[in-house]
Amino acid sequence: MTIHKSAPSTWLTVFLASALALAACSGPAADPAEPATAAPVTGAAPIATSAVAPAATSAPAATPTPAGRSALLSELRRQVEAQPQDQAGWIAASEGTQIRAGGGARTGRASFVRLDISDGSRVRLAGDSVFRLAELSPSADDPVTRLKLEAGKVWIMVTKLLGVGSFEVETPNGVATVRGSMMSTQYDPASGQVVVACLEGACRLTGAGGQSTDLVPGQQTEILGAGQDPTPAHPMDAEQLADWAGYFPEGAELVKGIEPGPAVTGLVTPTLTTPAGQVISGYWLDTYGGTSVEGDCIQGAVGGGGGEGLGPDERPLTPVRQVEDGSAILIYNPGQSFAQTGVGVYAREDTYETTSFDRQFQPITVTLTFRDELRVLAPDRIEWLTTNIEKGGCTTRYSRTLDLVRAEPLVLLPGRPPFRGEYAVTWRTDACPAELAEAVPAFTQIRLTPAYDGGLVLYGPGFYQHLEADEQGTYAWEQEAENGARFRLSLRVDDPRRLYPTWNVFKGPGESCSGTGEMILRKSPAP
CATH class of the missing domain: 2.40.128 (Lipocalin)
Structure with missing residues (x-):
């Protein structure tokens, strides 16, 4: 093999020529005030084979990062507020409001909202309820979801296979768990009672002491107070079944197959908090009081109503609704609205003309003024006073009382x-x-x-x-x-x-x- 040696002068000539050519193409020198940064060496530069520079190729598009699981509010009914994330303030919720981990939602009386989780699971929140989304793992694989129920009731449908994940509803006195199924959880802060009902799949309630009760479809269990263990599983009672029927349409087919068991003893009915001077919306028993007449009447009305002569079970019930802001009371049967005039006092007045006959049977126009006043004696008792003033004639007064028979959310x-x-x-x-x-x-x-x-x-x-x-x-x-x-x-x-x-x-x-x-x-x- 023959080794060829180049003369040193030849190598030097080539090096200097190359350096001059590179300097001519490199553009202006760097600002001396800005220190140069040496580029890392990544290997030999490719050799151009054409005088035309090759077209630039765009970098491959980055694969979008999955957004992860999300939770959105929908089917808002009446008063619903949201806390979109932890430490955020409460705002009026709207369709599509997103709830992030640490956020939550709350409802007013006779209100309702649905929470849709992006993996298909669904939560429905009853009225007078508050919950927080304590945890919502981003991955749809082995998802973990934790709700903290501070008051009220939720119904849950889990559609995603949980794997080693979980779906829990935490209350201060117990934790309810559901797997691939439908479960409701109810918590009353005043009594500390927890009620869990299972409509489908496998459900469990674990008390603060670690004792658990497992449920199969059609069963329920309760924690009757702070520090107590869950009761043994027993058939779902009529109240729980009615809630499933009325509030969770996804379970309609399953409701058909359940016959309710006996009512549960020991449960405390949540007390309705009613501001002073307001009443509880619902059905009221109307009882006629008495009538007094002053002056000479032509058309003066005599008090009636109340189903006098009938027993309590035979008398008609009067629907009464308290407007939420306390500004009025609505009496459904006569279609009357009573505006607030003072604390616990509501009134309405109407004046109109009618045709009647005098004592000589001659037609006469009579002007009548009716004034009705409701006096709230208690949230479940009203005194109703009516004054009928006949212009130039007489004054008729009559009274009646209304007593609450059944609280109902008539606002719906x-x-x-x-x-x-x-x-x-x-x-x-x-x-x-x-x-x-x-x-x-x-x-x-x-x-x-x-x-x-x-x-x-x-x-x-x-x-x-x-x-x-x-x-x-x-x-x-x-x-x-x-x-x-x-x-x-x-x-x-x-x-x-x-x-x-x-x-x-x-x-x-x-x-x-x-x-x-x-x-x-x-x-x-x-x-």
């Missing part, structure tokens, strides 16, 4: 809901041909409960039907029978204890019939 409806409970049902189908009568529902007893959206749910063994309410508060329901006939029902509630729906069935031209039904409350509503 333009009309009024029936009582929650079980009703005996009678259908009058005498006027229907047998073929059309087959379309009339066959059940002779049914359970009713107001729904979260202002509708009404009828449910029982093998049956679940949601009825919507129109602007007048009339519920409607339509279904098709196996023989092709269509059944339509209309229900307006005048007395929540006794319901008289009207219905009709039609199949084709000239093939129709109609009738009425009767629904009588069989079981007294819970207080």
